[in-house]
Amino acid sequence: xKLLEERILKDGNVLGENILKVDSFLTHQVDYKLMKxxxxxxxxxxxxQGITKVVTIEASGIAPAxxxxxxxxxxxxxxxxxxxxxxxxxxxTAEVYSxxxxxxxxxxxxxxxxxxxxxxxxxxxxxxxxxxxKGLIDIIKQAGAQVVGVGIIIEKSFQDGRQLLIDSGVExxxxxxxxxxxxxxxxxxxxxx
Amino acid sequence: xKLLEERILKDGNVLGENILKVDSFLTHQVDYKLMKxxxxxxxxxxxxQGITKVVTIEASGIAPAxxxxxxxxxxxxxxxxxxxxxxxxxxxTAEVYSxxxxxxxxxxxxxxxxxxxxxxxxxxxxxxxxxxxKGLIDIIKQAGAQVVGVGIIIEKSFQDGRQLLIDSGVExxxxxxxxxxxxxxxxxxxxxx
Numbered sequence: 001x002k003l004l005e006e007r008i009l010k011d012g013n014v015l016g017e018n019i020l021k022v023d024s025f026l027t028h029q030v031d032y033k034l035m036k037x038x039x040x041x042x043x044x045x046x047x048x049q050g051i052t053k054v055v056t057i058e059a060s061g062i063a064p065a066x067x068x069x070x071x072x073x074x075x076x077x078x079x080x081x082x083x084x085x086x087x088x089x090x091x092x093t094a095e096v097y098s099x100x101x102x103x104x105x106x107x108x109x110x111x112x113x114x115x116x117x118x119x120x121x122x123x124x125x126x127x128x129x130x131x132x133x134k135g136l137i138d139i140i141k142q143a144g145a146q147v148v149g150v151g152i153i154i155e156k157s158f159q160d161g162r163q164l165l166i167d168s169g170v171e172x173x174x175x176x177x178x179x180x181x182x183x184x185x186x187x188x189x190x191x192x193x
Numbered sequence: 194x195k196l197l198e199e200r201i202l203k204d205g206n207v208l209g210e211n212i213l214k215v216d217s218f219l220t221h222q223v224d225y226k227l228m229k230x231x232x233x234x235x236x237x238x239x240x241x242q243g244i245t246k247v248v249t250i251e252a253s254g255i256a257p258a259x260x261x262x263x264x265x266x267x268x269x270x271x272x273x274x275x276x277x278x279x280x281x282x283x284x285x286t287a288e289v290y291s292x293x294x295x296x297x298x299x300x301x302x303x304x305x306x307x308x309x310x311x312x313x314x315x316x317x318x319x320x321x322x323x324x325x326x327k328g329l330i331d332i333i334k335q336a337g338a339q340v341v342g343v344g345i346i347i348e349k350s351f352q353d354g355r356q357l358l359i360d361s362g363v364e365x366x367x368x369x370x371x372x373x374x375x376x377x378x379x380x381x382x383x384x385x386x
Contacts, residue, residue, distance in 0.1 A: 029270045029306045030255075032263040058252035059271065062223075066256045070225040077222045078252060113222045 001041055001175040005188055007034060008154070008176055014184045018156065019100075026125055026153060027060040035067045038175055041193050042123065042151040043071030045173050049148050051121045053077060053114065055140060057107060057132050064153055065123040072121070077114075079107045079136060092142045094135035099128070107135045114143035127152040127174060130161025137170060149173055157189055194234055194368040198381055200227060201347070201369055207377045211349065212293075219318055219346060220253040228260045231368055234386050235316065235344040236264030238366050242341050244314045246270060246307065248333060250300060250325050257346055258316040265314070270307075272300045272329060285335045287328035292321070300328045307336035320345040320367060323354025330363060342366055350382055 013021040025031040051072050056065035057079040069076035082105075090111040097104045114120070120140050122133055127150070137147050147170050155162060155174035165172050172192065179189035206214040218224040235257075244265050249258035250272040262269035275298075283304040290297045307313070313333050315326055320343070330340050340363050348355060348367035358365050365385065372382035 023303060024306070028273065028303060029268050030259060030262070031268060032259055035259070036263075059255060059273075062252060062255040063259045063269070066223060066225055066228070066259060069223070070229075075222050075224060076256070080221065080252075110216060110221060113217070 001038065001191055001193060003037055004034070004153070004176045005191070007031075008186055012186060014181050014186060018158070018181060020154065020156075020178065020181075020186065022154065026064075030063045032063075032067075035064050038064060038153060039067030039071050041175060042068050042121075042173060045193055046121050046149055046151070047072065050119050051148060052118045053120045053145075054123055055079065055109070055114075055120050055136055056123045057081065057136060060125040061123060064125060068121065068123050068151065075113075077109060079109045079139065081105055081107055092139045094138040094142075096131050096135035098131065107132070107139065109139050109143075111143060114140060114145045116144035118143070118145035119148050120145050121148055122150040123152075124150070125153045127155040127161045127165075127172070128159045130159075130164040133161065133165055134168070137165070137168060151175075154178065194231065194384055194386060196230055197227070197346070197369045198384070200224075201379055205379060207374050207379060211351070211374060213347065213349075213371065213374075213379065215347065219257075223256045225256075225260075228257050231257060231346060232260030232264050234368060235261050235314075235366060238386055239314050239342055239344070240265065243312050244341060245311045246313045246338075247316055248272065248302070248307075248313050248329055249316045250274065250329060253318040254316060257318060261314065261316050261344065268306075270302060272302045272332065274298055274300055285332045287331040287335075289324050289328035291324065300325070300332065302332050302336075304336060307333060307338045309337035311336070311338035312341050313338050314341055315343040316345075317343070318346045320348040320354045320358075320365070321352045323352075323357040326354065326358055327361070330358070330361060344368075347371065 054069040054076045093108045149171040152174040157177045247262040247269045286301045342364040345367040350370045
């Protein structure tokens with residue numbers, strides 16, 4: 001997605017070897033206009049497939065996922081990364097390892113929000129090692145629901161998350177795909193939409 | 194806001210003495226239609242006041258705050274509850290004590306996103322003891338910016354958060370105000386909008 005790539009080049013900051021900071025429009029400050037444009041592209045891609053739920057994981061996935069859900073006119077569910085006193089029963093969980101934080105956390109969704117009839121589109125802000133999306137797929141499958149696809153804003157294509165998801169039989173649609181960082185600059189490869 | 198009160202009565206669950214679970218439309222699964230309606234009401238209330246930023250705190254505040262920001266055509270910033278490897282410098286922080294979790298956490302916003310020219314509307318899903326909103330006000334004031342108001346989806350009016358914020362000179366607009374829980378039922382008092 002050209003608009004997103006241009007925004008990454010303009011406002012993204014490459015930190016160290018493989019970190020892209022996009023906090024001015026996606027992960028901390030949110031540009032709703034860009035979110036809406038991105039959501040339209042993802043929703044159009046999956047509109048014909050009868051999506052019934054959009055699922056993401058807190059926190060940076062929530063804004064883009066909300067707009068995708070709006071475009072598809074379905075509810076959005078955000079998986080919880082942390083234990084919550086009001087989540088008392090009927091919880092589906094998966095263990096998710098974060099390579100950047102080097103910790104394993106338990107991600108959860110209340111089972112009442114997913115059923116065997118659901119066709120789910122996962123939406124997340126970043127795809128790197130794919131562990132978060134894999135955890136969400138695991139949870140959705142526990143509910144007997146179908147994962148129709150994974151919609152990603154920014155994919156680090158030099159990491160193995162995309163292949164991991166494709167190997168598990170799920171289609172990946174990334175709006176920006178980063179081939180590499182070169183001299184502190186982002187180099188894109190062909191995006192999916 | 195009548196639509197919200199009706200939804201709370203229909204889909205909210207009272208747990209124990211003072212917990213209201215609204216995970217089917219606000220805090221876990223998100224109903225974008227309701228978010229949009231609520232956002233309109235909050236945005237209309239503050240439209241004339243020259244708001245330049247909407248600030249919330251992850252994670253449940255993000256969806257309503259995004260829609261309020263859209264209605265006001267300004268950026269939305271969500272404060273971080275957890276340390277992040279990409280937040281390396283220029284961070285404004287406040288300590289926030291959670292009575293429910295009985296832990297103090299450090300809430301942060303990158304200083305580059307707030308300036309002395311900003312007029313900020315804080316949006317959050319719940320107001321109970323007011324500690325989260327107080328932390329956000331603290332951060333916004335550190336930046337020299339003005340807090341124009343606090344927009345709340347659900348206020349527990351039997352707790353002292355509202356008074357705490359009013360005492361600090363900030364206007365509070367709550368779309369639903371819960372006077373008490375009686376026999377497992379929600380009893381509302383007059384909302385602000």
